[in-house]
Amino acid sequence: MGTRQETVQSHRTAEGLPQDAGVLSLLYRYTDQLYRAKTLDAIYDAALSAICDGLETDRASILRFNDEGVMRFVASRGLSQGYRQAVDGHSPWEAGARNAEIISIEDIAQSGESPEIIAAIRKEDIRALCFIPLAPDNRVIGKFMVYYRDARTLGRDKCELALTIARQLGFALQKHEADHAARHLAALVDGSNDAIISKTLDGIITSWNAGATGLFGYTAREAIGKPILMLIPEDRRTEEDEILAAIRAGKRVSSYETVRRRKDGQLLDLSLTISPVKDNDGRIVGASKIARDISERRRHAEAQALLLAEMNHRVKNAYALTSSLLLLSARTTKDADTLAKMVADRLAALARAHSLTLPSAASGEGDKRPDSLRSVLAATLAPFEGSTDAGAPRLVISGDDAPVPDRLVTSLALLFHELATNATKYGSLSVPGGRVELSVRGSEQETEISWLELGGPATSMPAEKGFGSRLLDLAARELGAIERRWEADGLHVILRMARTADPNPGAVVTDSPVAP
Structure with missing residues (x-):
């Protein structure tokens, strides 16, 4: 070479x-x-x-x-x-x-x-x-x-x-x-906690990982070959058409939140990300979907929003109550020293009542929390006591007594603290001659508590629910059925608590308009 x-x-x-x-x-x-x-x-x-x-x-x-x-x-x-x-x-x-x-x-x-x-x-x-x-x-x-x-x-x-x-x-x-x-x-796919699913452009499931089984309840054998529509609630079926149209156009569907249905019918809050699947020639032949359960995250967000709303509500009420208690105390005394002591005592009582509206671990009260119905009501309503301009007691509690489980003390105190606050701001306790009568009546099946406002301004059922109404709804789930009636001179609320371990699951608040 x-x-x-x-x-x-x-x-x-x-x-x-x-x-x-x-x-x-x-x-x-x-x-x-x-x-x-x-x-x-x-x-x-x-x-x-x-x-x-x-x-x-x-x-x-x-x-x-x-x-x-x-x-x-x-x-x-x-x-x-x-x-x-x-x-x-x-x-x-x-x-x-x-x-x-x-x-x-x-x-x-x-x-x-x-x-x-x-x-x-x-x-x-x-x-x-x-x-x-x-x-x-x-x-x-x-x-x-x-x-x-x-x-x-x-x-x-x-x-x-x-x-x-x-x-x-x-x-x-x-x-x-x-x-x-x-x-x-x-x-990675099989070991992922997220549901990873692939489907054809006709919406037929072609792969199904263990995460999908855990999330939706179907096994791979039950899911593969079936329409993806079996996971989609009827009111969200149009989403699938929009998704497939985007995939055919070669677009990746960025993470968005929606609702899907499990095998047992339960609805799940999910975050979905969907990408095109291509063959060896680069043609789009299907889609890959990653689904992540965000139900817990959403519940936490809702709980946080509720907590922030309650904090805002309580702060506003604290200012309104302080002003109302000061005016209430000023009507019944002419002596500045007596007025100062009365206001200080009522603010201290208000602080004790407020502690009852917190869970026992956060209240700092330990074993001192009241454990009977009458004692819970008395401690909660102590800041609002006083006399009308005619000398009659502004708050009267009468009737039976019954033990209250510690888990219900907070809900019970929160309910009646809210009723008393609203009465002080808008109802019978906002005027010199107004008063409230509480009566407790017990039977083998349930305990009925009646809150009746008398001598107050004319009432009317609100056009829309505020945060106070939401508190009543929450209380109903814990305590029992609640009925609200708007009488001629004040609000009438009736709480019926079942005497069982589970008071009244699914109980609701019933509102009645102003009585004729």
Whole structure:
């Protein structure tokens, strides 16, 4: 040959590789070994055997570019550790290079390489060597090398065989990486707590992970092949048409919140993210959906909003009550010192009553919390006591008594504190002659508490519910049924508490308009 280093082009004939029985047998064994290989080491071992047998050498190596674009040994036969270290990183191509061809060096001493490289190769008793690119998609990902002790170059048939071995090795490496990525993705999908579902463009479920089973209650066998509409409430079916239209247009549906239905009929608050699924040709063939349960988050948000509203409500009431208690006390005394003591006593009573509207762990009252109905009412309403301008008591509690479980003390105090606050601001306790009569009547089945405002301004049922009405609704769930009547001169509220462990589940507030 005219040069000591030659780029060997592949001139394929119509016949391709020679129909040599030995070559065909070698390629059959090689292909079978690659097919059965489960690990990279098995793939490399099969390739090295085919390289050494087919290209008639006892020394060969396989190198690949790492993430930094440096060529590194990944497998070899017949090479010393010192040699591998001496030529580590050497490559005639850059990662991703196109149209790479075999490079054959007949005699390294005449190659023009650096003296250091030549010395390292000759020390390994190598005179001729060939670089065969690994480029399964016409982009170099690595190479394999063959080494000879005597000067030689590869003929056309050997080049064809070398390229066939390289193509098969490149495809095997691609398949291994794809299988590894698929297994990794499958493990992530199956182990995810989120529901991950795929569907066709017709809305038919094609995959269903364990997270979907946990969220929706259907097994994969029950779900796959069924319409996705089985998860969507009737009033939200139009969402699916909009989603599929966006997916067909190649758009990703960003995370949005909606409602879906479990197998048992329960409705769930979910956050959904939906992306197109494409085939190997880039065509959109379906959609992948990730669903995350946000029911708990929404409940926390609603509870926080309710707490903030209650805090706002209480702060406003505290100012209004302080002003009302001051005016109420001023009507019944002419002495400044007596007035100051009366106001201080009532504010202290107000603080004690307020502590009853908090859970026992937060109230700081410990075992001092009252445990009977009459004592809870008395402690809650103490700040509002006083006399009318005619000298009559403004608050009268009469009737039976009954034990109150600690879990109900807060709800009971909250209810009557709210009624007394509203009476002080708008009802019978807002005028000098107004008063309130509380009566308690017990039976084996229930305890009835009547709150009756007398002598106050004319009342009317509000047009819309405020925060106070929401508190009544909450109290009804804990305590029992509540009925509100707007009488001619004041509000009349009746609470019916069942004498069971579960007072009255599902109880509601019933409102009646102003009596004629």
